[in-house]
Amino acid sequence: MTVIVLSGPIGAGKSSLTSILSDYLGTKPFYESVDDNPVLPLFYADPKKYAFLLQVYFLNTRFHSIKAALSEDNNVLDRSIYEDALFFQMNADIGRATKEEVDTYYELLHNMMAELERMPKKNPDLLVHINVSYDTMIRRIKKRGRPYEQLSYDATLEDYYKRLLRYYKPWYEKYDYSPKMEIDGDKYDFMASEEDRQIVLDQIVAKLKEVGKLPEDWDKSTDIQIEA
Ligand SMILES: Nc1ncnc2c1ncn2[C@@H]1O[C@H](COP(=O)(O)OP(=O)(O)OP(=O)(O)O)[C@@H](O)[C@H]1O
Numbered sequence: 001m002t003v004i005v006l007s008g009p010i011g012a013g014k015s016s017l018t019s020i021l022s023d024y025l026g027t028k029p030f031y032e033s034v035d036d037n038p039v040l041p042l043f044y045a046d047p048k049k050y051a052f053l054l055q056v057y058f059l060n061t062r063f064h065s066i067k068a069a070l071s072e073d074n075n076v077l078d079r080s081i082y083e084d085a086l087f088f089q090m091n092a093d094i095g096r097a098t099k100e101e102v103d104t105y106y107e108l109l110h111n112m113m114a115e116l117e118r119m120p121k122k123n124p125d126l127l128v129h130i131n132v133s134y135d136t137m138i139r140r141i142k143k144r145g146r147p148y149e150q151l152s153y154d155a156t157l158e159d160y161y162k163r164l165l166r167y168y169k170p171w172y173e174k175y176d177y178s179p180k181m182e183i184d185g186d187k188y189d190f191m192a193s194e195e196d197r198q199i200v201l202d203q204i205v206a207k208l209k210e211v212g213k214l215p216e217d218w219d220k221s222t223d224i225q226i227e228a
């Protein structure tokens, strides 16, 4: 049984790959709450006022998701609690949180991570990180079309997105909750190209075999379930 968490910048393709991967492996997807998130539009309209509230909202939903995923042990998560502090720290660094909010956030996060430590399965089995350039990120954000994420909605989003991309490299290097791998989200159009989709799936399957989460002779066509 396997828990895979995805990571990557806004519009990198996490939700899309979560759906493709969970379907391929026969596991259950967990999606980040976006369209039903009442705080997200408030945050984009007034980031300074709502940065802390939005983070608490996401942290809470991510805590629920990772607990359920680790208990069920057969899931793919579109973004996870392990990425939460990246967003909050970046917002705090640009003055969108008070010292009290920063201290409260890290205490809450620490308490939640300590809860996970007490679970029978404590960590995911694999992190799949999707790398994208700024140009790809913007193209995908435009394609998806959420109004409040567009550069035309707020010109300062260009700086925000560029800064966000810079935070990912050190975050990925430091991440050590599970084995990890990177996918080139600029190179592979796993939405439109079947060939690209298979290449990406093959890369993930090879990594799952390498870390012992799939038998060496696993083949999708034989439809064998992921081993414990
Ligand atoms: N590899 C890809 N090639 C081409 N288009 C893609 C690719 N991945 C995603 N897309 C498209 O880009 C848009 C954003 O994708 P998606 O919603 O999966 O990103 P995300 O990483 O989950 O974003 P967010 O962080 O905002 O939740 C969608 O319109 C999707 O169809």
Ligand SMILES: Nc1nc(=O)c2ncn([C@H]3C[C@H](O)[C@@H](CO)O3)c2[nH]1
Residues within 6 Å of the ligand: 010, 032, 034, 040, 043, 051, 054, 055, 058, 083, 084, 087, 088, 091, 149
């Ligand atoms: N501030 C902030 N903190 C988070 O943890 C976080 N996670 C996601 N998002 C924003 C990015 C996309 O617009 C949209 C979908 O990913 O939600 C976040 N924003």
